[in-house]
Structure formats: structure tokens, C-alpha cells
Amino acid sequence: MKETLLHVEGMSCPSCIRHIDSALRGIQGVEKVDVKLREGTVLVTHDPSSAPTTALIDALRDAGYSSRPRAA
Numbered sequence: 454m455k456e457t458l459l460h461v462e463g464m465s466c467p468s469c470i471r472h473i474d475s476a477l478r479g480i481q482g483v484e485k486v487d488v489k490l491r492e493g494t495v496l497v498t499h500d501p502s503s504a505p506t507t508a509l510i511d512a513l514r515d516a517g518y519s520s521r522p523r524a525a
């Protein structure tokens with residue numbers, strides 16, 4: 454398992470947390486999602502072989518949020 458911290462743009466209210474949480478948890482290989490609204494970040498615990506960081510970013514894009522990884 455790997456921890457990846459994503460900086461997410463446009464995350465502004467509690468319903469964003471739900472959208473982002475469900476978008477990421479829908480990916481096989483994602484174990485844990487911790488959305489920090491105030492920081493504008495999401496810490497994802499995931500198996501990089503089945504859920505690579507690019508898959509996380511793609512899922513967030515599909516949900517309407519652009520994101521980029523930061524060193525965790």
C-alpha cells in the first residue's frame with residue numbers, strides 16, 4: 454500500500470467531500486480516503502498496482518475536480 458497526497462482544486466463544500474470520497478472509493482485497490490477540505494488535499498491509501506496515482510487523478514477529473522500529486 455502506498456499513501457499519496459493529492460492537491461484538489463475546486464473543493465469547497467461538504468458535498469465535494471462526498472463526491473470525492475465516493476469517486477475514489479469506487480476504484481478497486483483504494484483502501485482509505487481522507488479528504489481535508491480546509492487544506493484542499495486528499496490523502497489516499499491505495500495499492501499502486503491496481504490503483505495507480507494516475508487512476509486516482511482520472512477518477513477525480515471524471516468527478517469534476519482537477520488534482521495533482523504531492524509528496525506524502
Ligand SMILES: [Cu+2]
Binds near residue numbers: 466468470
Ligand atoms: Cu462542493
